[in-house]
Amino acid sequence: MGVISTDSQNWHHREVDALTKEHQVDPSYGLSHLEVAARRLRYGTNALENRTGRTKLALLADQFKNPMVIILLGAAIISGVIGDAIDALAIVVIIFLTSGIGFFQSLRADRAMAALQAMATPQATVIRDGQIQLIASDCLVPGDIVYLEAGNQVPADLRLIELSQLRVDESALTGESVTVCKQSAALPASAYSPLGDRLNMAFRGTIASHGRAHGLVVAIGMSTEIGKIARLLDQNDPSTPLQKQLALFGKRLAIFVIVISAAFFGAGVWRGEPVMQMALLAISLAVAAIPEALPAVVTVLLALGARHMVGLHALVRRLPLVETLGSVTVICSDKTGTLTQNCMQVECLAAGGRVWESGESVPGPLHHAAWQAAVLCNDARQANGGLGGGWLGDPTEVALVEAANFVGINKNSEQLRWPRVQEYPFDSSRRRMTTLHKAEVGFIAFTKGAPESVLPCCQFKWTTEGLIPLDQDELMQQATMMAAQGMRVLALARRDHLAIPDPNQTLEAEQQLAFLGLIGLIDPPRVEIAAAVRDCLSAGIAVIMITGDHPATALAIALRVGIVSDAEAKVLTGQELALLDKGGLLEQVDQVKVYARVDPAQKIRIVEALQARGHVVAMTGDGINDAPALQRADVGVAMGKGGTDVARQAAGIVLLDDNFATIVAAIREGRRIVGNIRKFIRYALTGNSGEMWLLLLAPMLMLPMPLLPIHILWVNLVTDGLPGLALAAEPAERNVMLQPPRAPDESLFSIGMWPHILVVGLLIGGLCLTVQAWALSTTPEHSQTMVFTLMTFSQMTYVMVIRSESQSLWRLGLYSNLPLLGAVVVTLFLQMALIYIPALNSVFQTAPLSLVELSICVGAALALGLLLEIEKGLLRRKI
Ligand code: ADP
Ligand code: MG
DSSP states (O other), X not given: OOOOOSSOSOGGGSOHHHHHHHTTOBTTTBBOHHHHHHHHHHHOOSOOSOOXXXXXXXHHHHHHHXXXXXXXXXXXXXXXXXXXXXXXXXXXXXXXXXXXXXXXXXXXXXXXXXXXXXXTOOEEEXXXXXXXXXXXXXXXXXXXXXXEETTOBOOSEEEEEEEEEEEEEOHHHHOOOSOEEOOOSOOOSSSOOOGGGOTTEEOTTOEEEEEEEEEEEEEOGGGSHHHHHXXXXXXXXXXXXXHHHHHHHHHHHHHHHHHHHHHHHHHHHHHTOOHHHHHHHHHHHHHHHSOTTHHHHHHHHHHHHHHHHHHTTEEESSTHHHHHHHTOOEEEEOSTTTTBOOOXXXXXXXXXXXXXXXXXXXXXXXXXXXXXXXXXXXXXXXXXXXXXXXXXSOHHHHHHHHHHHHTTOOHHHHHHHSOEEEEEOOOTTTOEEEEEEEOSSSEEEEEEEOHHHHGGGEEEEEETTEEEEOOHHHHHHHHHHHHHTTOEEEEEEEEEESSOOOTXXXXXXXXXXXXXXXXXXXXXXXXXXXXXXXXXXHTTOEEEEEOSSOHHHHHHHHHHHTSOSOTTOOEEEHHHHHHOOHHHHHHHTTTOOEEESOOGGGHHHHHHHHHHTTOOEEEEEOSGGXXXXXXXXXXXXXXXXXXXXXXXXXOSEEETTOOHHHHHHHHHHHHHHHHHHHHHHHHHHHHHHHHHHHHHHHHHTTOOOOSOHHHHHHIIIIIHHHHHHHGGGOOOOTTGGGSOOOOTTOOSSOTTHHHHHHHHHHHHHHHHHHHHHHHHXXXXXXXXXXXXXXXXXXXXXXXXXXXXXXXXXXXXXXXXXXXXXXXXXXXXXXXXXXXXXHHHHHHHTOOOOOHHHHHHHHHHHXXXXXXXXXXXXXXXXXX
């Protein structure tokens, strides 16, 4: 292979033939897989570098911006000054440990998100080894032949070889929002042409908005125009509402800690206590109040949640959405493919007053003409380049080709006889498409589309004897009857031309058509939808269907899956919607559950009206025009299989299986994760509250320092941290989907949380004080160790109890969260090591406990667990 210049600027001046020769590729065959492998080695992957936002340094700096860390640093300095070197060192070590853990956890979370985003990278359709294939666009090499269709993001810089009405939105590259009409001819080499004028090129990152084309890959990865600009993806704020609330809480806590420590210190010194002793106490208080493990654990719980959602076929592209999902109050869903199987089958074809039903092998002569139209005005293509095999493309069109095959009409042979010379592509707002074919004499235009779209263009009925006048109303009625049975109905029509109509006059080709027939297709609902819709309703989530399909079809399917329960339910059509003003829509939006014949552009109005009503909206979409609504919705949901790249880029979540039930599963998962985060927050803060009570009450009761700062740090970090991470594995509460959604701005600290934290903290503190008093009267040198051990043990019983907010531990079962059980066992072992290993005794200033002393700690912790279970039991009773 000769050297291909991937840096040349002048592809647009060169002829296609010369370029394909230079790239040694036959456009109808593509590269061979061996050649692809060789070129990948040579030119690398088609990836843009440096796409994830935060640098490692920024991440590290973030860890030290935390006010809690600053207070800890202050505590270390004071400890050092008053001469407690071990404590000072311990605090410094702990600061670096927490920051280190925080750093690696954030890095891991960032990596996980980057990996998720990478999974969402677009695919490209190429021809290689003579076969059309779908590959990850990262794998493109120079010389590949890429197929573009409306909705595709251009995967590399392409020199266009052949195209049909291709229009490209280049705003990502040039900032110009008007779409550009492309061509394939070489441009004169005379003048300098800016990117926007290179009409025979399609650049990476731009979007094909209309038509189709194929082109030669001339530059990949960082050599592409967009790679040169090295524009970074827009970086959105990486912290979630919950994390923001936590940050705010951290600031307030810092102030509280400073005030209370200073007050305590001042009061003690004023009373004449030794200054050193009071300084140490103030530091201990500060350390006790700060939940050191909290930020890292929350990040990890969110990131693990996002990863878990991939297993459920929901790919989360932005971390905050894990939380938002849990608060969704209404899901607006497409019908075709999301609620239904998108496995279309032709059910019947009505033509010339006779209905052909699926299964009949011989159609009448009029049916024959309709089938011809159905396969010719059709973009389905055969997988193996026409050599037999399955059909690819829009499921509606594939169904038409397959049904026609059954009655002996083959798309390939029809197309050989009447080759396509021009087309007016389908789009969801026109709801029809037309293709022009060269016939033996003159040309024939075939149109297919929604009956309301096609019938008004028809003036005649086509018969073998010639054209006869048609009765539009009668046909429209027939179409509505078919739709009411849940069928998708398409009308077919044709018009014979002597010469090619003006390609810029869509109207001319789509006027005075002769009607051929009506085709009814069925697309059964997915089996799991009815249950998923029921789940939504019991979880306080409304389900709305928005479709481009006929109102009768939409209603029939909505009834079948349980979105509406009444055959007379109101269906709002796009036409009616267009007539409503903002206020009018606002009045209806809470009642209407089915929207039919809606333009994608109207979806954004529905989103906005729902949001104005206070809803948190999840909206699905797959087309280019869906992008604004996806962006506007609180949770934009794109289709991973069927959708366009544009929709996927605009959405926050990509459904890998295009299934409505997956959205519901993701919502359930979001609720579970947020629930577990709240449990962890409660757990950590209650522990802190216990430590604070202990430290505040001890001097008042004339008891010596019950704990050293190093003990407190150990409890807050290891004892809270390990089980906290394991809470990520806690299964959802049995009633997660039986409760109404939480408001997204609802405080972190739900009602009743503070009293619980204070009272249970007092209980823990009281237990510790009692044990301390007992130890002081028997073996005073063991008292700190006993309190330290009891603190750890009681955290362990507490975390087991807090696993569920209402169910008792017996109901949950000890083994239903094995990671947590493991974390508890490991923590208990570590505690034993701190007590019984002599080397650790001196570092942690502990002493080996006797069996009696250890049993007292175990007993007290179990008693605490029992009391907490009783509290849960009482709460259960009350509900
Ligand atoms: P949805 O996916 O929400 O059901 P679409 O916007 O895809 O709606 O389609 C709207 C209408 O356009 C359909 O009800 C059908 O009548 C018509 N239609 C859909 N696909 C095609 C196609 N490939 N060719 C012609 N008409 C189509
Ligand atoms: Mg569709």
